[in-house]
Amino acid sequence: MKHLISYFAGRPVVANVVLFGIILSSVVFWKQIGKEEMPEFAMESVRVSVRYPGASAEDVELFITKPIEEKLKGITGLEEVTSSSSYGNGSLFVSFEPRMPNLQEKIQEVKDAVDSADLPREADEPTYRQFRSSEKAIIDIGMYLEDIELLTPADRSKLQKYVLAFKDKILSLPEISGVETQGYLRPELQIQIKPERLKQYEISMNQVRNQITEKHVRRPIGNLEDR
The missing domain is CATH 3.30.70.1430 (Multidrug efflux transporter AcrB pore domain)
Known part of the structure; x- marks a missing residue:
């Protein structure tokens, strides 16, 4: 290393030529290398x-x-x-x-x-x-109803309609590939069973559950035509 330093110290022209070559090569390779702000992987x-x-x-x-x-x-x-x-x-x-x-x-x-x-x-x-x-998520957006701290079921339903409408508008933009919603509650139906009625008719909870499962079926039924 000392010999190399001594060699270039005594030959400033050679040192400048080598330095210029390194800089020029760096610029050329920099332009040839693919660069992306957010590369895909x-x-x-x-x-x-x-x-x-x-x-x-x-x-x-x-x-x-x-x-x-x-x-x-x-x-x-x-x-x-x-x-x-x-x-x-x-x-x-x-x-x-x-x-x-x-x-x-x-x-x-x-x-x-x-x-x-x-x-x-x-x-x-x-x-x-x-x-x-x-x-990767670029931006997170939170939506809320002003002056309402505790949402009622009606308030939440209203807010979720706003969110879905906003989501549809965002997805219509060609620059957007996808939108995910969080904290969204799906509608559900609660069935309350009276234990005394089960005992009266000698029906178990498993029987009730199986009947609900069998009847809760979604299947295509064809086209409806007006003749």
């Missing part, structure tokens, strides 16, 4: 979501997230698995080891493991989402 994680309509957070954890977690334990290459259970919904966030060479194969292993879990038949089919950098 697949993140090494996937989210698994399962809806279990009408189930409490405790039941979702017991019958949804726990069985799936047990199935995921046998998969190698997982860095972390976190889960959350709420009313009627369970979700798991699966992180893979950095720079996983066969990431898509591992994601398929996760899907196969989830599909093999013994979940209640009332639960919806699991959904999966692999996050990409292009889907």
Whole structure:
């Protein structure tokens, strides 16, 4: 190193030529390298979501997230698995080891493991989402009703209509690829059972539940024509 410094110290012209060459090469390569403000890349994680309509957070954890977690334990290459259970919904966030060479194969292993879990038949089919950098949230928007601190069901319904209308307008813009809503409550019907009537007619709660499940079916019935 000392000899190299001494060489250039005694030859300032050569040193300037080398320095100019380095600067020129840097400028050329800088122009040739692709640059993006937010480059597209697949993140090494996937989210698994399962809806279990009408189930409490405790039941979702017991019958949804726990069985799936047990199935995921046998998969190698997982860095972390976190889960959350709420009313009627369970979700798991699966992180893979950095720079996983066969990431898509591992994601398929996760899907196969989830599909093999013994979940209640009332639960919806699991959904999966692999996050990409292009889907990263750019802006979060909160909407509220002025001068109202505690929302009544009517207030919440009114606010949710505003949110959905605003969402439709945002999605109509060509620059927007997607909009997600949080804190949105789905309409539901509560059926209150009288225990004395069950006892009178010798009907169990399971029988009532099975009848409701069998009758709560959505299927296409064809086209309605006016003749």
